[in-house]
Amino acid sequence: MFTISKEFHFSASHVLDTLPSWHPCARLHGHNYVIVLELSAEDHDLAPPGFVRDYRDLDGFKKWVDATLDHRHLNEAMGGGIPPTAENLAKWIYDTWHDDLSELSAVKVSETPKTWAVYRPEGLTRGKQ
Numbered sequence: 001m002f003t004i005s006k007e008f009h010f011s012a013s014h015v016l017d018t019l020p021s022w023h024p025c026a027r028l029h030g031h032n033y034v035i036v037l038e039l040s041a042e043d044h045d046l047a048p049p050g051f052v053r054d055y056r057d058l059d060g061f062k063k064w065v066d067a068t069l070d071h072r073h074l075n076e077a078m079g080g081g082i083p084p085t086a087e088n089l090a091k092w093i094y095d096t097w098h099d100d101l102s103e104l105s106a107v108k109v110s111e112t113p114k115t116w117a118v119y120r121p122e123g124l125t126r127g128k129q
């Protein structure tokens with residue numbers, strides 16, 4: 001099994017308005033987010049010359065991040081109705097992209113230099129399923 005990953009950055013605002021009012025994240029604020037896409041493949045599934053997937057194939061994801069998330073308000077950018085926590089953002093990105101990136105095995109989201117949320121579908125042991 002091989003895994004590869006690539007990092008993407010964007011800045012956005014959000015408010016977690018279902019938190020109690022004393023919670024700092026119930027106030028409008030922003031983060032410099034980091035997304036990591038992790039892609040996996042079995043040894044015998046590597047594409048020539050030995051790629052899980054060409055990193056350059058992720059250029060479309062970067063364009064989507066720039067157009068959909070960068071300098072947006074995540075409460076709106078994620079379609080509304082879903083609290084824009086790091087956990088929910090990671091799953092939303094996975095759900096949006098796993099059809100196009102069949103090797104996608106996990107999505108990681110960081111809001112601050114100290115925090116990470118990871119969405120890895122249960123039972124997924126390799127990308128191509």
Ligand SMILES: Nc1nc2c(c(=O)[nH]1)N=C([C@H](O)[C@H](O)COP(=O)(O)OP(=O)(O)OP(=O)(O)O)CN2
Nearest residue numbers: 016024025031084085086087088111112114115117
């Ligand atoms: N499990 C989660 N907890 C929190 C989330 C989240 O998405 N998932 N989000 C937030 C806030 O939006 C934001 O990320 C603040 O996090 P926090 O770690 O409290 O940030 P600080 O920089 O204020 O933390 P310090 O301890 O001062 O470094 C909150 N929780």
Ligand SMILES: [Zn+2]
Nearest residue numbers: 025029031111
């Ligand atoms: Zn926040």
